[in-house]
Amino acid sequence: MRTRPVVPVLAAALAVLFVASLFTGRVWLPPREILGGTGDAAGTELARLILVELRLPRALLGLLAGASLGLCGAVLQGLTRNPLAEPGLLGISSGAALGAVIAIYSGLALEVPLATPLLGLAGAFLTALLTLALGRGGGMLVLILAGSSVSGLMLAGTALALNLAPNPYAAYEISQWLLGSIADKSWDQLALAGPFMVIGCALLMGTGRALDALALGELQARSLGIDLPRLRLRIIAGTALAVGAATSITGAIGFIGLVAPHLVRHLVDYEPRRVLVPATLCGAAVLLAADIGTRLLPLDQELKLGVLTGLVGAPFFIALVLRLKRTAP
Amino acid sequence: MIRLAAEGLSFAIARRRIVWNVAFEAGGGEFIALIGPNGAGKSTLLTLLAGLAPPTVGRVTVDGTPLAALKAAELARRRAYLPQNPRCDWPIPVERLVALGLTPSLPSFGDFDAEDRRRIDAAIAACDLEAHRAQAATTLSGGELARAMLARALVGDPHLLIVDEPLAGLDPRHAIDTVRRLRALAVEEGRLVIAAMHDLNLALRHATRVWAVSSGNLVADGSPREVVDAPLLQSLFDVPARVHADADGEGARVEFG
Amino acid sequence: MMRPAVVAALAALLALPALAAGEGAPPRRIVSLNLCADQLVMSLVPPGRIASITWLSRSEGDPDLLPLARRLPVNHGSAEEVLAARPDLVIAGRYTTSTTRALLRRAGVRLLEIDPVQDWDGIRAVTREVAAVLGEAERGEALIADMDDRLASLALARPEAPIRVIGWAGGPTDVPGRDTLFNTLLETAGGVNVGVLDAGRGGFDVERVVLRRPQALLRGVSYGATPSLRNEAARHRLLRRLYPQGQLTYPEALFGCGVPQAAVAAQALQRSLRDIAGSAARR
Numbered sequence: 024m025r026t027r028p029v030v031p032v033l034a035a036a037l038a039v040l041f042v043a044s045l046f047t048g049r050v051w052l053p054p055r056e057i058l059g060g061t062g063d064a065a066g067t068e069l070a071r072l073i074l075v076e077l078r079l080p081r082a083l084l085g086l087l088a089g090a091s092l093g094l095c096g097a098v099l100q101g102l103t104r105n106p107l108a109e110p111g112l113l114g115i116s117s118g119a120a121l122g123a124v125i126a127i128y129s130g131l132a133l134e135v136p137l138a139t140p141l142l143g144l145a146g147a148f149l150t151a152l153l154t155l156a157l158g159r160g161g162g163m164l165v166l167i168l169a170g171s172s173v174s175g176l177m178l179a180g181t182a183l184a185l186n187l188a189p190n191p192y193a194a195y196e197i198s199q200w201l202l203g204s205i206a207d208k209s210w211d212q213l214a215l216a217g218p219f220m221v222i223g224c225a226l227l228m229g230t231g232r233a234l235d236a237l238a239l240g241e242l243q244a245r246s247l248g249i250d251l252p253r254l255r256l257r258i259i260a261g262t263a264l265a266v267g268a269a270t271s272i273t274g275a276i277g278f279i280g281l282v283a284p285h286l287v288r289h290l291v292d293y294e295p296r297r298v299l300v301p302a303t304l305c306g307a308a309v310l311l312a313a314d315i316g317t318r319l320l321p322l323d324q325e326l327k328l329g330v331l332t333g334l335v336g337a338p339f340f341i342a343l344v345l346r347l348k349r350t351a352p
Numbered sequence: 353m354i355r356l357a358a359e360g361l362s363f364a365i366a367r368r369r370i371v372w373n374v375a376f377e378a379g380g381g382e383f384i385a386l387i388g389p390n391g392a393g394k395s396t397l398l399t400l401l402a403g404l405a406p407p408t409v410g411r412v413t414v415d416g417t418p419l420a421a422l423k424a425a426e427l428a429r430r431r432a433y434l435p436q437n438p439r440c441d442w443p444i445p446v447e448r449l450v451a452l453g454l455t456p457s458l459p460s461f462g463d464f465d466a467e468d469r470r471r472i473d474a475a476i477a478a479c480d481l482e483a484h485r486a487q488a489a490t491t492l493s494g495g496e497l498a499r500a501m502l503a504r505a506l507v508g509d510p511h512l513l514i515v516d517e518p519l520a521g522l523d524p525r526h527a528i529d530t531v532r533r534l535r536a537l538a539v540e541e542g543r544l545v546i547a548a549m550h551d552l553n554l555a556l557r558h559a560t561r562v563w564a565v566s567s568g569n570l571v572a573d574g575s576p577r578e579v580v581d582a583p584l585l586q587s588l589f590d591v592p593a594r595v596h597a598d599a600d601g602e603g604a605r606v607e608f609g
Numbered sequence: 610m611m612r613p614a615v616v617a618a619l620a621a622l623l624a625l626p627a628l629a630a631g632e633g634a635p636p637r638r639i640v641s642l643n644l645c646a647d648q649l650v651m652s653l654v655p656p657g658r659i660a661s662i663t664w665l666s667r668s669e670g671d672p673d674l675l676p677l678a679r680r681l682p683v684n685h686g687s688a689e690e691v692l693a694a695r696p697d698l699v700i701a702g703r704y705t706t707s708t709t710r711a712l713l714r715r716a717g718v719r720l721l722e723i724d725p726v727q728d729w730d731g732i733r734a735v736t737r738e739v740a741a742v743l744g745e746a747e748r749g750e751a752l753i754a755d756m757d758d759r760l761a762s763l764a765l766a767r768p769e770a771p772i773r774v775i776g777w778a779g780g781p782t783d784v785p786g787r788d789t790l791f792n793t794l795l796e797t798a799g800g801v802n803v804g805v806l807d808a809g810r811g812g813f814d815v816e817r818v819v820l821r822r823p824q825a826l827l828r829g830v831s832y833g834a835t836p837s838l839r840n841e842a843a844r845h846r847l848l849r850r851l852y853p854q855g856q857l858t859y860p861e862a863l864f865g866c867g868v869p870q871a872a873v874a875a876q877a878l879q880r881s882l883r884d885i886a887g888s889a890a891r892r
Contacts, residue, residue, distance in 0.1 A: 236452055247455040
């Protein structure tokens with residue numbers, strides 16, 4: 024059994040990107056200034072504040088959100104044995120987005136500081152429950168269809184919120200928010216969403232053995248002692264927590280959950296269990312890299328993170344489909 | 353040695369009887385061939401015996417304990433099941449596929465220990481897969497995949513092995529090897545092996561016991577010599593049949609038409 | 610689109626009030642389709658001559674005009690509402706719904722379009738133009754005179770060094786540019802917008818704001834301060850920490866509309882700026 028050092032290499036790449044993210048921004052903050060060598064005390068203080076209050080929470084948020092998306096994508100692809108599955112499959116990201124939009128435009132976000140992530144999570148869980156209830160007793164296809172239909176419901180709800188928004192900027196703002204971004208976030212939001220993302224990822228990490236067994240199909244997996252209904256419940260709960268919390272802060276960031284598992288799968292002999300950790304690290308790395316990209320690109324308008332991941336992810340997706348066509352029987 | 357028994361075992365969907373009122377007692381050391389026409393309910397009966405479908409009426413007991421009372425993981429350690437035409441959905445290496453058979457006893461995290469590796473190696477050798485060890489499972493031929501699946505079923509050292517059409521897609525040499533192996537597992541190692549088979553000649557030659565199933569009922573149960581005769585075959589398959597005893601007295605040849 | 614016959618019938622209906630009033634007489638049924646025009650119209654003519662104003666005026670604009678605005682009929686800019694009010698004059702901004710404008714031209718209703726303004730001269734010009742059309746030239750001059758008085762006091766009370774502020778509402782493109790009314794008002798009040806330099810290059814974010822080291826942050830408030838996302842980044846922890854007192858708000862409508870009341874808003878801003886300068890001097 025070949026063992027490539029996949030995890031250490033990915034972890035190292037992630038560490039490099041994390042540090043790079045701390046040094047990337049609209050304005051170049053030279054390390055000397057941060058460490059106090061320039062003699063400009065106020066400048067140093069400011070540089071440190073920017074680093075600690077802006078860039079550090081941003082990098083951590085990017086890391087956690089990317090990890091959540093990558094892991095969730097890997098788990099869902101393992102569950103459905105379909106390489107085109109991704110975190111939005113169960114409709115959870117649409118539900119989280121709707122919850123966050125309601126929080127912002129009902130004014131709750133102004134009264135209760137952490138209303139947005141909380142309502143986003145509520146939306147994610149509500150969607151998860153709906154999908155689970157709708158898909159209960161049916162097979163994988165029914166579950167996927169249930170997720171798709173519930174997602175449509177949530178999107179309709181978001182469109183309604185847009186329509187009834189109290190001020191004319193709303194439509195523009197919701198669509199901008201939905202494009203996805205981790206800019207200008209703070210420790211407050213990370214402190215709320217972070218624990219949920221960690222718990223969700225922990226739930227998802229433990230599904231490895233079951234996903235391996237599922238490679239043989241549901242009947243054989245059950246004969247190996249896998250409790251399928253419980254597995255589905257666990258996966259939905261983990262996804263709702265991790266992806267729901269992430270989406271409620273960042274908006275909809277697409278393609279990372281689809282792409283990250285694919286980038287690493289061939290390195291681990293396609294084993295579903297062994298994909299999990301690398302996909303988590305890869306998702307975090309890809310998101311951080313994209314976020315660095317949005318800050319380095321010399322454009323007049325700010326490029327949203329979700330737009331960049333879409334621009335890169337969609338061609339990748341197309342290439343994937345073409346490859347599947349070639350290798351499929 | 354394991355004991356398997358069924359009483360009044362029945363399974364129906366929407367009032368259509370698929371398995372009806374099956375009763376038997378069986379134990380380790382037996383290699384039971386399950387024969388019957390298409391649609392007779394063989395596959396369903398096997399899933400019932402494997403504990404993968406709940407009976408509508410009646411029950412199955414393992415060593416006296418009803419299947420329903422056993423935890424899935426506990427049952428999985430003692431019983432291995434292979435469906436018809438088993439597939440692998442990811443291109444994982446053959447040795448990983450075989451290793452999946454150890455799932456019930458593996459921890460959530462962490463890899464195999466030396467004992468596990470030994471068992472995997474033994475299963476691979478037993479099913480003649482050494483040459484394909486690192487090959488992706490989805491690139492195997494039908495027969496090679498069948499052997500890999502059998503190795504997967506055997507690696508966990510099951511006391512009860514339930515296989516649906518184990519010889520499908522195998523060439524004569526591998527078919528004979530497999531059925532000999534199944535017999536050895538039962539007769540020499542004391543396991544209980546139940547296999548649904550279409551190849552009557554091999555069944556007659558190697559099985560210790562035959563179950564004939566027709567329209568969900570167990571119409572015959574006994575040693576091949578006692579049970580399998582032309583009248584039975586004709587009523588099962590609705591085709592004229594002749595049974596010729598072999599010269600060496602071990603088995604018989606069946607001729608249809 | 611409505612059938613030509615229907616339009617002709619409506620046009621005939623609409624022409625009646627104009628005929629009744631007689632050519633050249635001041636308009637008696639004024640419809641305004643623009644927030645800034647609302648403010649001017651309400652300041653210049655008695656309520657009896659106003660047929661409808663926009664719904665926005667019920668929560669925006671000069672606070673003194675709010676009670677009046679809440680009593681008047683409102684429209685949402687749709688052609689139906691305009692025609693139903695049977696106006697003899699419609700005032701709109703240059704960027705009104707083009708369908709509505711086309712319809713009005715076809716129906717023969719007089720349409721006055723006003724341009725956005727960038728400075729006090731612009732305000733004087735627009736006020737005079739609208740006052741003339743409304744037949745209230747004298748009232749117009751009175752408003753301008755009041756405005757000029759206030760501008761004189763503003764000039765006297767200006768701080769020696771302009772107060773450095775950044776006008777930012779929280780979004781990446783929410784920084785008012787160089788040649789805007791906002792800038793004029795700010796400078797008249799004694800401030801300088803140090804965000805102007807970067808606006809338009811890659812968007813604004815908290816890092817940029819902080820690194821420019823303004824003395825105060827200015828945030829526009831609009832639409833009755835109904836919630837929106839724009840406030841989120843502006844309430845970032847870091848900004849709250851660095852500017853505990855220095856987050857000022859201004860009424861967006863008055864800073865964007867070329868109406869004489871803008872001088873009142875400028876005076877309010879000047880008072881806030883002087884407070885900032887004062888507290889800075891004391892520290």
